Amino acid sequence: MSDEVVQFKDVDVVFKEKKKKAVHAVNHVTLSVDRGDIYGIVGYSGAGKSTLVRLINLLQRPTSGTVTVLGDDMLSLSAAQLRSKRRKIGMIFQHFNLMASRTIADNVAFPLRGTMPKAKINEKVTELLDLVGLADRATAYPAELSGGQKQRVGIARALASDPEVLISDEATSALDPKTTSAILDLLKSLNEKLGLTIVLITHQMEAVKQICNRVAVMDAGAVIERGSLLEIFAHPQQQLTKDFIDTTMQLDATLKAISKQPAVQHLGANERLVRLTYVGASTDKPLIATLYGEYNVTANILFGDIQSLQDTPFGNLIVVLTGAAADIDRALAYLKAGDVTVTDVAMNVSEED
Numbered sequence: 496m497s498d499e500v501v502q503f504k505d506v507d508v509v510f511k512e513k514k515k516k517a518v519h520a521v522n523h524v525t526l527s528v529d530r531g532d533i534y535g536i537v538g539y540s541g542a543g544k545s546t547l548v549r550l551i552n553l554l555q556r557p558t559s560g561t562v563t564v565l566g567d568d569m570l571s572l573s574a575a576q577l578r579s580k581r582r583k584i585g586m587i588f589q590h591f592n593l594m595a596s597r598t599i600a601d602n603v604a605f606p607l608r609g610t611m612p613k614a615k616i617n618e619k620v621t622e623l624l625d626l627v628g629l630a631d632r633a634t635a636y637p638a639e640l641s642g643g644q645k646q647r648v649g650i651a652r653a654l655a656s657d658p659e660v661l662i663s664d665e666a667t668s669a670l671d672p673k674t675t676s677a678i679l680d681l682l683k684s685l686n687e688k689l690g691l692t693i694v695l696i697t698h699q700m701e702a703v704k705q706i707c708n709r710v711a712v713m714d715a716g717a718v719i720e721r722g723s724l725l726e727i728f729a730h731p732q733q734q735l736t737k738d739f740i741d742t743t744m745q746l747d748a749t750l751k752a753i754s755k756q757p758a759v760q761h762l763g764a765n766e767r768l769v770r771l772t773y774v775g776a777s778t779d780k781p782l783i784a785t786l787y788g789e790y791n792v793t794a795n796i797l798f799g800d801i802q803s804l805q806d807t808p809f810g811n812l813i814v815v816l817t818g819a820a821a822d823i824d825r826a827l828a829y830l831k832a833g834d835v836t837v838t839d840v841a842m843n844v845s846e847e848d
């Protein structure tokens with residue numbers, strides 16, 4: 496059996512309303528999600544992420560193209576087959592969509608009604624609440640829970656029918672950073688424990704960074720870039736992808752702070768301000784020492800940030816290199832050969848800022 500859980504082939508969704516301009520919400524998307532992936536789909540509001548993932552359970556029908564889920568062409572399924580397929584596709588939402596008048600246990604039990612005896616349902620609900628860390632809140636009502644706890648209920652409910660794929664539609668966007676991180680950790684542990692495939696749509700690259708192994712960037716309906724998490728962070732091609740990555744280290748604020756430093760305000764003729772980016776151990780020699788020892792170039796580090804991507808270091812340094820122009824060029828060539836990405840940092844330093 497194929498390892499592909501979801502496959503989009505040249506899918507388009509065009510919304511055409513009377514007297515309005517047609518909106519090409521999904522534009523020629525071909526993409527596959529493999530079993531065990533946590534696949535991040537990142538893009539700004541209106542990029543088409545929700546429309547794309549709603550194709551997976553056919554809440555949205557494509558205008559053209561094919562959508563295959565767990566080996567079946569979704570458009571060829573009968574109504575009964577579609578209902579049964581949808582049980583294999585769980586979904587969680589930004590606003591949780593819980594029923595306010597029912598207890599937590601009843602919310603989780605809801606999708607199980609009529610599928611098994613009541614005692615079995617109770618047993619399953621207890622297991623699910625335990626799995627999401629809410630075993631002691633079964634009789635509470637949604638209004639009594641925090642946002643993070645509500646999302647845990649949403650996750651337990653989504654898992655009730657033992658889905659093989661879970662779609663997370665901005666599920667952490669309404670939560671504070673600490674709670675977001677805890678919910679993402681829970682998703683990651685479910686991925687590992689249950690072998691659950693997850694499609695995570697978000698405008699937060701931080702969320703992608705924390706748990707995804709693959710990522711696609713969407714803009715105006717199209718997937719403009721995709722790859723493994725490490726590839727995307729190490730070698731982003733599109734400006735939009737670079738911008739998303741930069742949000743994970745607050746680069747704007749960093750550059751603003753750096754621009755005020757004397758070392759930057761008075762760059763000499765033999766100095767160059769650059770950003771060095773690397774994933775993993777890019778070089779087998781200590782980088783800064785080698786620049787000096789072999790190229791006679793000194794590096795003054797103004798900013799350093801090392802994050803972890805799937806347990807691999809992702810480093811960003813902003814440095815002022817000092818040396819003869821030819822030496823700096825040779826030093827930069829050495830860095831690039833060692834898979835360090837070098838970007839000149841343009842600094843519009845204004846006096847009053």
Ligand SMILES: Nc1ncnc2c1ncn2[C@@H]1O[C@H](COP(=O)(O)OP(=O)(O)OP(=O)(O)O)[C@@H](O)[C@H]1O
Pocket residue numbers: 510511518519520538539540541542543544545546547665
């Ligand atoms: N049912 C619909 N009818 C008409 N236009 C729609 C419909 N659903 C979405 N659109 C349009 O399609 C485009 C993509 O919307 P979509 O909600 O998929 O984007 P998104 O990336 O998920 O953004 P958000 O996070 O804000 O939901 C937008 O221009 C939106 O206005």
